[in-house]
Amino acid sequence: MPPHRVGGLARARQLVDSARCVTVLTGAGISTDSGIPDFRGPQGVWTKDPAAERLSTLRAYLDDPEVRRHAWRVRLASPAWTARPNAGHRALVDLERSGKLDVLVTQNIDGLHQLAGNEPGRVIEIHGTLRDVVCLSCGDRGPTEPTLARVRAGEEDPACLRCGGILKSATISFGQSLVEADLARAEAAARRCDLLVAAGTSLAVYPAAGLVPLAVAHGAALIVANAEPTPFDRMADAVVREPLSEALPSILGTPPAASASLAVDPVRTSAGGPGPPHPHEQPAATTARPGPTRAPDTGPDLRCHGAPAPARQGTIPTTTRGATPWPRPS
Ligand SMILES: [Zn+2]
Secondary structure, three states: OOHHHOOHHHHHHHHHHHOOOEEEEEOHHHOHHHOOOOOOOOOOHHHHOHHHHHOOEHHHHHHOHHHHHHHHHHHHOOHHHOOOOOHHHHHHHHHHHOOOEEEEEEOOOOOHHHHHOOOHHHEEEOOEEEEEEEEOOOOOEEEOHHHHHHHHOOOOOOEOOOOOOEEEEEEEOEOOOOOHHHHHHHHHHHHHOOEEEEEOOOOOOOOHHHHHHHHHHOOOEEEEEOOOOOOOHHHOOEEEOOOHHHHHHHHHOOOHHHOHHHOOOOOOOOOOOOOOOOOOOOOHHHOOOOOOOOOOOOOOOOOOOOOOOOOOOOOOOOOOEEOOOOOOOO
8 A cells, every 4th residue: 555545634634734725626425424415326316216317418308398397306306405514514614714725616516515604706616506597598597496486386397487498407417518617717726726635526527537637737736535446546645535524624624723713603504694695696697706705814825825716607508507417528
């Protein structure tokens, strides 16, 4: 066993302590402790119900009203609506408060990073979000809840209220491209970070997985924290196998000596609570996300300090999105 895999947690903590600019990539593994199942694992949604995968194929969604009706029933029952961030999510909020987090790229569509308290402008949802719906015809976009209310009230396949087009959750379906601006921001973050933390992702789906070799090629250290081996473990400076809700607080959390002022629960309520507005409360086309609101850094001199967290632009109508999170590798 290579020496770096011995004491992975301690080595990972050292790497975080000495890092100045951290980019994080998260996947389904960080949300399983919040009760959101993986899609492809042994207990995965698609593993147990192969027909579910068809729901996230754009062509089928467009062509088959029954697929859309099924998809809306699945969305209505999604565990994401009641899921709460776990200690792994909160550790990433601590990392942000430490001033070291530059960008948080997530493959998850559940919105839990923002719910935990990460600055929305720092989160790139590379596979979209379940918390918005978008019209596949006119591109109109808005929060999911009002459309779900229509489904609850009996509309099995609710149409766009503006143009009558087909509505779909704002996730990336098979057959769709990622939002180019999101990918470009994620790649820029991978290039400028001095540490990349890949947490809860099998690193098997591209282009997200490609951020790892990109960061390493630009000189970043690499921590891979995942229950199962990944194709990039051998490239990593530390590999962590422990459950993320235990491992991430240990690796990323505020050291005990500095935690006294952070004793408040960082979880924000989803409605009416303190903190910046949830990113999906208004159509993306008119959303101007607040800039970083970090307190002045008292810690290290950040290589990427103040890196802009631009508001994501409105979704282009052609980049429609779907019920489930995985775009086909391309
Ligand atoms: Zn429309």
